[in-house]
Amino acid sequence: MAREPLSVVVITYNNGGTLDACLRGVTWAEEIVVLDSGSTDDTVAIAERYGARVSVHPFDEFGPQKQRAYDLATHDWILNLDADETLSAGTREVIEQALVAPRYAGFRLPRRELLFWKVQHRWGRRNGLLRLFDRRRGRMNHVEVHSAVEVDGPVKTLWRADFINHGDVDIATRMNKINSYTTRMVAHKLRKGQRFTGLRMVFYPPWFFLRQYLGKRYFLDGWAGFVASMTGAFYVFLKYAKLHEAQRKVGPDKGMRSR
Known part of the structure; x- marks a missing residue:
């Protein structure tokens, strides 16, 4: 049985140092959408090299900018990644299996952190974040700080999958x-x-x-x-x-x- 088609959505601003690794791991998705905020480095060129559909909109707040990016996607199922995040080995297969006749409105993916000079141990406790969801049943909430997607329906955590946040480099x-x-x-x-x-x-x-x-x-x-x-x-x-x-x-x- 075929899985649901997937749009990977990323918002960017001067992320030339990390975007290549982020997009390299999701080229298997049917669509990559990048909403940029006016980068002055090679962010847009990197996105275009991976065949992403690139749009530009000035950044106001995190939540509204993410929602704009979701609205640009053409598929119902969205994988939301930050420009400094990468999927771990084996996560693609878990996601693809989850999207075969999905019975959930969304899926949480455990996040591992880059702790300055090393990636968090796999046996460490990971936070599950709602990053894979059906946009027909979900939208960004209106929390001013740390806004996130909320969905109408059941959510499952895919513990055999995870992604790595490379934000705290030092x-x-x-x-x-x-x-x-x-x-x-x-x-x-x-x-x-x-x-x-x-x-x-x-x-x-x-x-x-x-x-x-x-x-x-x-x-x-x-x-x-x-x-x-x-x-x-x-x-x-x-x-x-x-x-x-x-x-x-x-x-x-x-x-x-x-x-």
Whole structure:
């Protein structure tokens, strides 16, 4: 029985360093759609070399840009990848089997991280992310930070498949992301009226470290896993520290309410 045809969808901006590896692993799909935000490097040339249908739209927010890219696809089933992600060996076969008369609205693929100088151990605990879905039953949600696809229907995790995120190539890159993400997260929390909680700033970071280092088994990754766990703990500390700083600046009389 034939499987459902597949559109691979990627949004890009100056991803010339990683896009080649990303697209090289999905040439078996019936369609590759790339929505670029005005790259000034060779991103578009790389996409065209792989036969991708390339469109350009200025970037505003992650969620709307992803949805625009999905709307450009011509097939119902979409595999969503970031430009710095690659499919692991054997994942193609698992995906193709899942798309033979699928009974689910979507499938989660486990993600393995590049922890600075090594890829997360296969025995580490991986997060399953909804990356393969029927676009007739799914759309991006409206969460301002870390927006994601939501589908109407059952979802299954394909544990025998996974993909690798190559985003954190070094500690400096990770810290730049942390600074950017926490600033955006604070703006979101302020709009929601969330109050600073000092106890979370004190106790959540060490708990997060243990959850990463032991719970996700980052200890299997040596010093890379230790550093990743520490920077993760710093991330959760920094978002509450920035929230406290922001609320001190606006004052206590701006209608902040407890959550």
